[in-house]
């Protein structure tokens with residue numbers, strides 16, 4: 231396939247302006263974003279993205295999970311499209327680039343092809359996957375998981391947030407439940423540009439991460455039940471302190487992850503304490519343990535030890551405990567051909583690059599099940615993400631989007 235010339239590059243300033251424009255929707259309290267999935271703010275972000283896609287001459291499709299597919303026609307309407315995208319939803323204290331760079335980087339490809347009057351054989355479809363973050367409605371990568379046949383759509387619709395609202399009802403409420411059956415689309419390939427969300431590329435001075443693999447993820451929701459009682463008048467020996475049980479289990483989680491250094495990680499980011507009153511011994515604590523590793527056997531060992539030793543801790547303390555798997559996926563090996571397209575693009579453009587394993591989960595991890603898939607990563611400042619202070623440079627964004635442009639356009643085949 232004829233590769234694009236190195237001189238073909240996106241408009242970095244236009245990409246940056248669009249990132250800053252999108253960042254105005256669902257602002258956080260510290261310079262980042264709070265545009266959680268299927269909130270009104272998410273709806274506003276979708277409206278803006280749709281207006282930009284229509285201005286770029288694309289036609290918009292929306293499936294029954296709300297995922298958005300903006301299509302630029304190719305010269306061969308029967309050729310399977312090349313898909314490119316990521317997600318516009320954010321964490322409650324999210325950054326301006328996690329996911330958004332991948333969606334708007336895809337849009338910038340189309341804007342550049344339009345500017346240059348370039349046609350491709352395969353259509354190109356820019357995608358915004360619904361609820362990648364899984365923060366309001368677990369699990370993460372919900373819509374791409376339904377698309378890939380991992381999750382049942384009715385199960386997804388029934389997922390509840392902390393206020394008892396369901397995903398399906400909220401998707402309908404914001405008016406973004408489409409009519410396309412999920413998963414009906416077939417892909418020639420899928421590419422996702424994403425910030426690294428870790429420190430490696432910046433520390434090594436590399437412009438581009440060629441993502442060969444993604445580590446696996448395991449989310450176990452743990453419910454520890456003791457007995458609410460007065461923090462002042464209840465003698466220590468009589469307490470059934472669910473909060474202390476959780477603390478001991480979280481210490482265990484840390485020890486388990488360290489026992490598989492250097493690659494395994496473990497923590498709990500979600501913790502609900504009941505009744506969460508200053509002078510009441512917690513009677514119930516619900517928290518989600520997030521284990522990750524590139525090695526499936528390590529994940530399985532960490533899950534097993536959490537249950538066995540967590541149960542022993544609670545037995546010893548007279549507490550009851552339940553473990554529920556609420557999310558997860560096995561380690562991912564991306565498509566060799568798509569990975570090579572990314573690496574060749576970085577070489578052609580003269581960008582420094584290195585192979586990298588994705589520490590975070592991404593929609594690409596599920597789409598890799600149903601289509602040849604790979605990812606492009608750019609550095610982020612101090613490797614910080616899932617924090618409103620998340621930051622990248624315009625240069626990093628531009629270089630990442632140029633590699634994405636070259637990989638996508640080479641795969642979609644320029645028509646002379």
Ligand code: HGY
Pocket residue numbers: 362363364370371589590591592
């Ligand atoms: O959890 C993850 O890795 C992703 O950021 N949703």
Ligand code: MN
Pocket residue numbers: 317328329362424591592
């Ligand atoms: Mn993301």
Ligand code: MN
Pocket residue numbers: 321328363616
């Ligand atoms: Mn994220």
